Amino acid sequence: MSITKQSVVNSILTESTQLGTAAEAFAPSNIALCKYWGKREAELNLPINGSLSISLGELGSRTSIVESDSGSDQVYLNDKLIEPTDRFATKVISFLNLFRRELQQPVVIKTVNNIPTAAGLASSASGFAALMLAINDFYRFGLGNEVLSAFARMGSGSASRSVFQGFVEWQKGLREDGMDSCAQRLDLEWQGFRIGLLKVATGAKKVDSRAGMQRTVESAPLYQAWPEQAAKDLQTIKRAIEDKDIELLGQTAEQNALSMHATMIGSWPPLLYWQPESVAAMHRVWELRALGVPVYLTMDAGPNLKLLFTAEYEAQVRDAFPELTDLDLVAPFG
Numbered sequence: 001m002s003i004t005k006q007s008v009v010n011s012i013l014t015e016s017t018q019l020g021t022a023a024e025a026f027a028p029s030n031i032a033l034c035k036y037w038g039k040r041e042a043e044l045n046l047p048i049n050g051s052l053s054i055s056l057g058e059l060g061s062r063t064s065i066v067e068s069d070s071g072s073d074q075v076y077l078n079d080k081l082i083e084p085t086d087r088f089a090t091k092v093i094s095f096l097n098l099f100r101r102e103l104q105q106p107v108v109i110k111t112v113n114n115i116p117t118a119a120g121l122a123s124s125a126s127g128f129a130a131l132m133l134a135i136n137d138f139y140r141f142g143l144g145n146e147v148l149s150a151f152a153r154m155g156s157g158s159a160s161r162s163v164f165q166g167f168v169e170w171q172k173g174l175r176e177d178g179m180d181s182c183a184q185r186l187d188l189e190w191q192g193f194r195i196g197l198l199k200v201a202t203g204a205k206k207v208d209s210r211a212g213m214q215r216t217v218e219s220a221p222l223y224q225a226w227p228e229q230a231a232k233d234l235q236t237i238k239r240a241i242e243d244k245d246i247e248l249l250g251q252t253a254e255q256n257a258l259s260m261h262a263t264m265i266g267s268w269p270p271l272l273y274w275q276p277e278s279v280a281a282m283h284r285v286w287e288l289r290a291l292g293v294p295v296y297l298t299m300d301a302g303p304n305l306k307l308l309f310t311a312e313y314e315a316q317v318r319d320a321f322p323e324l325t326d327l328d329l330v331a332p333f334g
């Protein structure tokens with residue numbers, strides 16, 4: 001019989017759950033420096049390669065769960081009640097159902113994202129991580145962070161990393177049930193590390209990461225080279241963080257991101273998340289770098305850029321990108 005999310009949860013949570021009353025949890029958003037792109041198993045979101053990210057401190061999702069007295073589940077997003085048939089609500093409820101088990105106690109789940117909407121960042125990573133942390137609290141499971149990370153991964157792969165702050169590595173794992181495919185915080189700090197969230201284009205994307213990576217794995221000949229490159233990049237990025245070497249980190253992260261995009265472009269039908277504004281912004285980064293400023297870019301499955309640099313160059317980066325507000329500049333270590 002094939003392994004399902006439910007069978008994995010049942011194998012870990014053998015005790016019957018308790019009725020909850022109220023819980024609240026926060027999880028940060030994260031930006032991958034070495035990207036997760038491609039699954040070896042879709043039901044459990046098991047990745048083909050390991051990945052490494054930086055969490056965004058106070059930017060992320062806050063989720064609360066309370067008992068409902070209305071007799072049915074209710075889901076709110078950013079203070080708005082969501083229709084039960086809406087995709088967001090069904091995703092949240094079906095994830096909760098994995099843990100509710102025999103208890104059918106109706107609940108109210110509220111999620112608030114404080115990621116600047118202007119940044120155009122995906123919130124599924126912080127959303128599923130915050131939901132998992134809140135579920136753990138609500139049903140008083142008392143699970144450890146690595147199990148929480150493995151469970152959050154079943155909601156969305158990148159959510160495994162959002163269980164932690166700081167630099168985080170998600171190991172791809174080897175087990176069939178995926179319980180070793182979880183993230184860990186790296187014991188490395190970098191006070192001067194900065195991220196700039198540069199929004200260049202609006203509008204919902206037509207192909208989400210999940211569909212995008214599936215298409216790439218199935219149809220892109222260039223994808224063959226990806227797992228080996230990602231494994232190498234991950235080690236290089238770790239070394240660069242240890243040495244606080246922004247050139248090595250930036251170069252490796254930028255090349256990793258653009259290589260991932262190259263696999264997407266080489267898919268069929270082609271997958272190009274860049275807009276003309278994205279390409280223009282890339283050129284501005286490269287021009288600034290040519291002037292001697294060590295600033296690098298990374299991009300996910302969307303048109304926006306994330307800039308990587310250090311505090312000593314913040315003034316130059318702000319000058320070159322006046323559209324960056326204080327809210328778009330993140331100091332992950334405070």
Ligand code: DP6
Nearest residue numbers: 032035036156157158209210300301
């Ligand atoms: C490009 O975690 O959103 O942002 O596991 O299908 O939910 P699912 O995908 P998701 O993919 C994130 C892809 C990425 C790279 C990364 O965050 O590592």
